[in-house]
Amino acid sequence: MAFTSFLAGRIFKALLVILAIAALNFLLIRLAPGDPASVMAGESGATDPKFVETLRTRFGLDQPLWKQLLLYLGQIVQGDLGFSYRNQVPVIQLILERLPATLLLMASSFVVSLGLGVGLGMLSASVRFFNRKRWLDSLIMTLALICYATPLFWLALMMVIVFSVQLDWLPAFGMESVGANLKGWARISDIAQHLVLPTLALSLFFMSVYVRLTRAAMMEVMMQDHVRTGFAKGLTGGEVLRRHVFRNALLPIVTFAGLQLGQVAGGAVLIETVFAWPGIGRLMFDALLQRDYQLLLGVFLITSATVIAFNLLTDIAYRFVDPRIRMEGGAR
Amino acid sequence: MSMAEPVVSIENLSIALPIGGDRAHAVEDVSFKVMPGEIVCVVGESGSGKSVAASTLMGLLPHGLKIASGKVIFAGEDLAHASEARLRALRGREVSMIFQEPLSALNPLIRVGDQITELLNAHGAYPGKAGRARILELFGYVGLPEPERLIEAYPFQMSGGQRQRVVIAMALALEPKLILADEPTTALDVTTQAQVLDLLRRIRDERGTAILFVTHDFGVVADIADRVLVMERGRLVEAGTVEDVLQRPQHPYTKKLIAAVPHLDPAALPPPSEEVVLSVEKVGKTFRSGGGWFRKARHVKAVDGANFTVKRGETLGIIGESGSGKSTLGRSILRLIEPDAGRILFAGRDLTSIPRGEFRSERQHLQMVFQDPLSSLNPRKRVMTILMDGPLAHGISRAEAERRAAELIRLVGLEPAALERFPHEFSGGQRQRIGIARALMLEPAVIVADEPVSALDVSVQAQVLELFNDLQRRLRLAMVFITHDLRVAAQLCHSIAVMQRGVIVEYGPTAEIFADPQHAYTRQLFAAVPGRAFDLSRQQHSA
Numbered sequence: 001m002a003f004t005s006f007l008a009g010r011i012f013k014a015l016l017v018i019l020a021i022a023a024l025n026f027l028l029i030r031l032a033p034g035d036p037a038s039v040m041a042g043e044s045g046a047t048d049p050k051f052v053e054t055l056r057t058r059f060g061l062d063q064p065l066w067k068q069l070l071l072y073l074g075q076i077v078q079g080d081l082g083f084s085y086r087n088q089v090p091v092i093q094l095i096l097e098r099l100p101a102t103l104l105l106m107a108s109s110f111v112v113s114l115g116l117g118v119g120l121g122m123l124s125a126s127v128r129f130f131n132r133k134r135w136l137d138s139l140i141m142t143l144a145l146i147c148y149a150t151p152l153f154w155l156a157l158m159m160v161i162v163f164s165v166q167l168d169w170l171p172a173f174g175m176e177s178v179g180a181n182l183k184g185w186a187r188i189s190d191i192a193q194h195l196v197l198p199t200l201a202l203s204l205f206f207m208s209v210y211v212r213l214t215r216a217a218m219m220e221v222m223m224q225d226h227v228r229t230g231f232a233k234g235l236t237g238g239e240v241l242r243r244h245v246f247r248n249a250l251l252p253i254v255t256f257a258g259l260q261l262g263q264v265a266g267g268a269v270l271i272e273t274v275f276a277w278p279g280i281g282r283l284m285f286d287a288l289l290q291r292d293y294q295l296l297l298g299v300f301l302i303t304s305a306t307v308i309a310f311n312l313l314t315d316i317a318y319r320f321v322d323p324r325i326r327m328e329g330g331a332r
Numbered sequence: 333m334s335m336a337e338p339v340v341s342i343e344n345l346s347i348a349l350p351i352g353g354d355r356a357h358a359v360e361d362v363s364f365k366v367m368p369g370e371i372v373c374v375v376g377e378s379g380s381g382k383s384v385a386a387s388t389l390m391g392l393l394p395h396g397l398k399i400a401s402g403k404v405i406f407a408g409e410d411l412a413h414a415s416e417a418r419l420r421a422l423r424g425r426e427v428s429m430i431f432q433e434p435l436s437a438l439n440p441l442i443r444v445g446d447q448i449t450e451l452l453n454a455h456g457a458y459p460g461k462a463g464r465a466r467i468l469e470l471f472g473y474v475g476l477p478e479p480e481r482l483i484e485a486y487p488f489q490m491s492g493g494q495r496q497r498v499v500i501a502m503a504l505a506l507e508p509k510l511i512l513a514d515e516p517t518t519a520l521d522v523t524t525q526a527q528v529l530d531l532l533r534r535i536r537d538e539r540g541t542a543i544l545f546v547t548h549d550f551g552v553v554a555d556i557a558d559r560v561l562v563m564e565r566g567r568l569v570e571a572g573t574v575e576d577v578l579q580r581p582q583h584p585y586t587k588k589l590i591a592a593v594p595h596l597d598p599a600a601l602p603p604p605s606e607e608v609v610l611s612v613e614k615v616g617k618t619f620r621s622g623g624g625w626f627r628k629a630r631h632v633k634a635v636d637g638a639n640f641t642v643k644r645g646e647t648l649g650i651i652g653e654s655g656s657g658k659s660t661l662g663r664s665i666l667r668l669i670e671p672d673a674g675r676i677l678f679a680g681r682d683l684t685s686i687p688r689g690e691f692r693s694e695r696q697h698l699q700m701v702f703q704d705p706l707s708s709l710n711p712r713k714r715v716m717t718i719l720m721d722g723p724l725a726h727g728i729s730r731a732e733a734e735r736r737a738a739e740l741i742r743l744v745g746l747e748p749a750a751l752e753r754f755p756h757e758f759s760g761g762q763r764q765r766i767g768i769a770r771a772l773m774l775e776p777a778v779i780v781a782d783e784p785v786s787a788l789d790v791s792v793q794a795q796v797l798e799l800f801n802d803l804q805r806r807l808r809l810a811m812v813f814i815t816h817d818l819r820v821a822a823q824l825c826h827s828i829a830v831m832q833r834g835v836i837v838e839y840g841p842t843a844e845i846f847a848d849p850q851h852a853y854t855r856q857l858f859a860a861v862p863g864r865a866f867d868l869s870r871q872q873h874s875a
Contacts, residue, residue, distance in 0.1 A: 131395075224436055225431055225433055225436040225437045226436060226437055226438055226439040226440070228392065228431070228437075229429075229431065229437045229438065229439075229447075229499075229502075230439075231390075231392055231423065232390060232392065232423055232424060232428065232429040233423065233424040233450060233451040233454055233502070234420050234421065234422070234423035234424035234425060234451070234454045234455060235420075235450070235454050236420065239454070243439075243442075243450070244439050247441060248439065248440070248441055321441075322440075322441060323440075323441060323486045323488075324440060324441075324486070324488050
């Protein structure tokens with residue numbers, strides 16, 4: 001019961017926040033010089049002010065700003081993200097076309113970075129815990145530091161040069177082989193191959209953060225008294241590590257996992273550009289260059305909504321990991 | 333019993349410290365025995381090696397420490413050379429442990445019942461349903477209310493005393509021969525402490541369990557020990573029955589420690605003047621927590637209708653257990669916490685009516701000494717800077733501030749060279765002296781001291797209490813001294829106010845309240861002070 005009221009409250013707040021973000025996005029975007037009318041007119045070589053004026057009227061840009069804002073917010077409340085005049089299709093359609101590609105990339109890099117990072121971090125902390133094979137800890141930490149310090153775009157380019165150009169093991173760009181027209185498993189395997197390089201490029205940085213985070217959190221928990229209690233019960237080192245160290249170290253990891261998931265668009269723009277991945281990041285980049293306001297606002301709104309949704313998921317995850325948060329306001 | 337085999341016998345044990353420590357051995361050439369059904373107290377100040385000596389019995393030495401020589405004989409077996417697997421089989425089954433901090437000793441994320449089940453499973457005892465029955469039986473035995481409900485509770489849902497009972501239940505689960513109790517009551521309130529000591533005595537009497545009890549508190553020793561071991565810097569300096577050691581101490585260190593324990597009868601203090609400096613009238617503070625759009629806020633009356641006055645040269649003790657609101661009241665006087673009811677009159681002016689911005693200049697008259705001298709001093713600043721920050725902020729010239737700093741550092745008993753050093757270069761007692769000097773830099777009329785001696789060893793505590801009395805004689809301050817320790821209050825305070833759940837339940841001259849406490853709660857507090865019998869005998873000796 002406490003949970004449903006918690007959830008209802010958070011969802012209600014989240015909706016308000018989304019609306020506020022929509023308004024803010026709308027106003028911020030107007031601070032950039034130029035508008036879609038002038039860009040379109042410029043591209044078609046027309047300098048006739050009358051033509052630009054006509055375009056403005058058609059896009060509703062001649063209205064006062066507050067009126068445009070109200071109109072826009074009204075649209076959003078009705079679930080209408082607007083129409084991209086540039087592409088001559090509804091914004092929602094463009095976004096839905098591109099969203100799966102981005103989600104796939106995000107999901108695979110999330111799983112890879114979390115799995116590898118937490119796994120290596122645990123390994124690193126355990127060898128310290130048992131005071132054996134300390135070199136393994138140094139090795140993992142060095143590796144993590146290198147991944148942490150290497151710029152994303154450079155790493156991506158180097159991987160393309162090594163694995164695609166030199167070794168010819170993996171495709172360098174796109175999501176599917178062009179014109180192959182594959183079906184079923186062949187298509188899945190084709191996409192998986194295309195996924196490897198962008199996933200790795202996107203994962204390595206986050207992986208190194210997870211390694212450091214997991215290791216630090218576990219080492220902090222190791223210092224706590226209840227770990228000594230575990231030994232005093234006659235548990236083995238492995239049991240203590242699993243039940244009393246790792247589980248208690250989960251909280252900061254969950255926090256960061258939430259942050260990472262919230263980065264859907266930010267990291268994707270760069271990687272999607274380098275690997276020509278047909279995702280939402282590319283869509284946003286193009287919309288920005290073309291001053292396609294409606295599309296840009298739509299992408300912003302969807303990405304903000306994802307961030308908020310993942311934050312909410314993180315908070316829910318907290319409640320499962322830590323009974324102190326679950327019970328807050330409950331007993332006592 | 334003298335013919336019985338000892339449960340454990342430690343022979344010439346030395347434990348090496350890592351190279352570069354302040355001494356070569358954490359424990360040096362220590363020998364002692366613990367007999368069945370006996371409580372042996374190991375007493376010493378911090379760093380005496382008492383906890384390290386005890387932890388060898390579990391084979392759980394802190395990292396970096398190694399047994400250099402000697403034997404730990406348990407049931408005919410030398411644990412100093414036992415394998416890790418053998419030690420693991422003993423831990424929890426034959427030897428178990430009770431820790432100082434019952435909150436951190438339990439895993440915060442696991443239900444307490446499951447934490448004990450884990451112990452039973454580790455030794456293959458009480459499988460399946462029998463485990464739950466055993467835990468319920470233990471919870472009943474250690475006096476936990478509603479075992480059926482508490483078995484499902486998380487540690488944070490319990491009080492400190494309940495948590496310590498859970499830890500004790502866990503220690504008893506497999507009927508060990510020996511329980512190591514490392515300062516098991518230090519983190520508890522006095523009334524809870526008295527109950528836990530009772531429980532431990534009962535365990536000794538009814539189950540014949542031997543208990544090795546590590547403590548720094550001679551009051552506790554007097555109440556619970558059969559025999560006493562006194563440790564100083566890793567060596568065992570005195571051992572004997574509790575009567576011998578407490579009544580007829582032989583070693584100078586033991587004598588010094590016992591002399592440092594504050595007496596429970598009020599000391600004669602120079603009388604205060606008639607001038608009322610601070611007057612607190614019906615002060616209240618309510619905390620609101622939780623509360624959102626869908627939840628009702630919870631209200632806690634931390635302080636409710638507090639009244640008292642402090643005269644020049646008077647020390648008022650605010651006595652209470654944790655959560656009684658004594659710290660909130662102390663901080664309210666300085667408006668470090670904004671009180672939401674009542675008046676605080678300082679030199680005739682109501683401090684609560686002064687706007688926040690203007691209050692800053694009043695701060696120089698009201699200063700605070702904090703409990704933890706380490707965390708209340710900025711670790712990255714030299715003592716000189718720490719002392720001068722206040723005066724400089726209040727527009728006193730640098731030369732004048734330096735003069736005062738030099739004067740005060742001597743007044744609190746430190747060398748002037750101390751001004752150039754950083755807080756971490758000092759011992760706990762010295763840091764508290766710096767904290768006191770810092771509070772005095774602005775020549776305040778009122779000092780609020782919040783548990784300033786509770787983190788200190790007993791001999792250092794005695795010195796700092798002496799400093800407080802000395803300062804009070806010289807400077808004639810109006811002092812509010814917050815403490816949970818009636819012994820400390822007896823030595824320092826002209827009058828005391830006893831707080832329970834936010835309310836001052838008794839207020840009056842120290843001598844009167846100590847002679848004849850009126851309120852039931854005050855009587856309960858007095859009854860719970862450890863070592864009362866020991867005090868009576870001390871009085872007879874000194875008389």
